[in-house]
Amino acid sequence: MRPAHALIDLSALRHNYHLARSLTGCRALAVVKANAYGHGALECAAALADDVDGFAVSAIEEALVLREAGHRQPIVLLEGWFEAAELELICRHELWPVVHHHGQLADLEQADLRQPLHVWLKLDSGMHRTGFSAGEYPAIWQRLQGNSKVASLTKITHFSRADEPETGRTEQQMETFLQATDGLQGPASLSNSAGVLAWPGAHGDWVRPGIMLYGSSPFGFEQPQATQLRPVMQLDSRVIAVHQIAAGEPIGYGSRFVTQRPSRIGVVAMGYADGYPRHAPDGTPVLVDGQRTCISGRVSMDMLTIDLTDLPASGLGSPVRLWGEGLDAGEVASHAGTISYQLFCNLNRVPRHYRD
Numbered sequence: 001m002r003p004a005h006a007l008i009d010l011s012a013l014r015h016n017y018h019l020a021r022s023l024t025g026c027r028a029l030a031v032v033k034a035n036a037y038g039h040g041a042l043e044c045a046a047a048l049a050d051d052v053d054g055f056a057v058s059a060i061e062e063a064l065v066l067r068e069a070g071h072r073q074p075i076v077l078l079e080g081w082f083e084a085a086e087l088e089l090i091c092r093h094e095l096w097p098v099v100h101h102h103g104q105l106a107d108l109e110q111a112d113l114r115q116p117l118h119v120w121l122k123l124d125s126g127m128h129r130t131g132f133s134a135g136e137y138p139a140i141w142q143r144l145q146g147n148s149k150v151a152s153l154t155k156i157t158h159f160s161r162a163d164e165p166e167t168g169r170t171e172q173q174m175e176t177f178l179q180a181t182d183g184l185q186g187p188a189s190l191s192n193s194a195g196v197l198a199w200p201g202a203h204g205d206w207v208r209p210g211i212m213l214y215g216s217s218p219f220g221f222e223q224p225q226a227t228q229l230r231p232v233m234q235l236d237s238r239v240i241a242v243h244q245i246a247a248g249e250p251i252g253y254g255s256r257f258v259t260q261r262p263s264r265i266g267v268v269a270m271g272y273a274d275g276y277p278r279h280a281p282d283g284t285p286v287l288v289d290g291q292r293t294c295i296s297g298r299v300s301m302d303m304l305t306i307d308l309t310d311l312p313a314s315g316l317g318s319p320v321r322l323w324g325e326g327l328d329a330g331e332v333a334s335h336a337g338t339i340s341y342q343l344f345c346n347l348n349r350v351p352r353h354y355r356d
Contacts, residue, residue: 003238004269006347007324008039010047010356012215012230017048019228020196020209027053028196029076029189031210033062038275038344039214039233042069043354049073056208060086060095067093076120079130080104087111098122098156100130105140108149116151119144120189123180125173127160134180141184154206155181155188162194162202163218170195174202194218197225216329216340233344234324235276239288241267242308242315251305252297257282263296264308268320271302275346276322277336280304284335287321288314 020028030052031037036044045055045066054074057063059082063075080097081087084107090097091114099105100122108117121141124131132140144150157177161169177190187205193212195202198219211218215231243265251257251265259265266288272278276299284295286306291314297305308314323329329340336343 002269003236003240004274004350005236006350006352007234007236008043008352008354009230009232009234010043010354012232013039013044013047013213014051015230016213016215016232017051017209019225020193020207020212021053023225024191024196024200024203024207026203026205026207029054029056029074029206029208030213031056031078031208032066033058033078033210034345037211037214037341038347040352040354041065043352044213045069045071047356053206054096056210060089063095064089064093074118081107084111087113087117090117091115096120096154098130099144100132105144108144109147111149113149116149118152118154119150120154120156123155123157123177125157125159125176125180126169127158127173129158129160131157134176137180138184141181153186155184155186155204157190159190159192159195159199159202162192162199163220165198170199170202174199192218197223211341214344216344220330220334231324231329233329233347235270235322235347235350236324237268237270237320237322239266239306239308239314239316239318239320240269240303243267253300254298257297257305259296261309264312264315265296266306266308266315266318266320268304268306269302270304270320270322271300273301273348274350275343275348276304277333277338277343277346280332280336284332285327287327289318290321290326292327 032041035041056076077097096118098120122131123137161167189206190202190204191207193209196207215229217226245263245265247261249259270276278299296307323332333340
């Protein structure tokens with residue numbers, strides 16, 4: 001069998017969820033959208049099932065997978081619904097939709113529902129992606145408060161730069177939220193992972209940990225609370241070939257890398273078809289036998305090449321860690337000009353093994 005695989009540590013997942021709750025004292029929605037950021041939504045939901053306050057997903061199809069697996073906790077639909085016909089399923093499966101635009105508002109008011117819904121009403125506090133404006137929000141809130149189709153209302157917004165604490169943008173969004181919701185009674189949810197870790201004044205009643213659940217920091221710098229996270233995914237493979245290459249020789253497609261010295265080059269069973277970023281540059285770190293070295297040459301579909309020159313004890317069959325314990329996914333992502341979210345979500349073809 002091809003040696004590339006991802007090992008998912010479910011005990012680390014639970015540790016990170018409990019960290020979110022301990023830092024905030026709030027109820028926490030485990031965000032398991034996009035197949036739990038590539039970690040496996042069903043497996044992660046099952047690991048959290050005994051403790052979790054609720055789940056959050058992007059859309060109804062992700063929620064139905066959880067319901068069919070027997071999960072009865074609240075499930076928030078972060079994008080609400082896309083067609084009015086979905087409201088029947090939302091009612092049947094007792095899902096909690098976000099309402100964030102006037103089309104959804106009209107759908108809700110015109111729908112013939114079997115039971116009232118727990119609605120999360122989205123405020124655009126400054127990200128300008130989804131949500132009602134601050135000026136119109138109070139009136140819409142009051143309108144839904146008086147609607148028999150609404151069982152409860154929760155205020156929700158989303159921060160655009162909570163991972164950049166020095167910009168002042170989060171303070172602006174918090175102030176907008178407080179002004180727009182002044183006097184509106186009911187629970188509130190403001191914080192994503194960065195908010196959980198760095199903005200104690202924005203925790204509200206529900207927090208929404210996402211990337212931190214999977215052990216990756218949302219920050220581009222060392223942040224005290226984020227150092228307590230444990231990586232959940234280890235992406236591993238092995239060296240499948242070793243070549244001695246003379247100085248001045250090109251390696252891989254496009255001859256991007258040229259050896260500056262006589263070099264031992266290892267070939268690893270890992271490529272962009274597995275989800276490893278094709279654009280990862282020379283110098284992107286990997287661990288071989290627990291020691292750091294780096295990519296040398298362009299990533300191929302099924303293979304990548306690494307420099308083993310300074311690791312004489314490593315060779316054919318040596319274990320290679322692409323990210324995980326000992327090599328932070330955020331560091332790999334930074335080299336590749338992306339974020340750990342994308343690394344995890346792009347994982348493909350590689351079998352996932354679970355330990356608990």
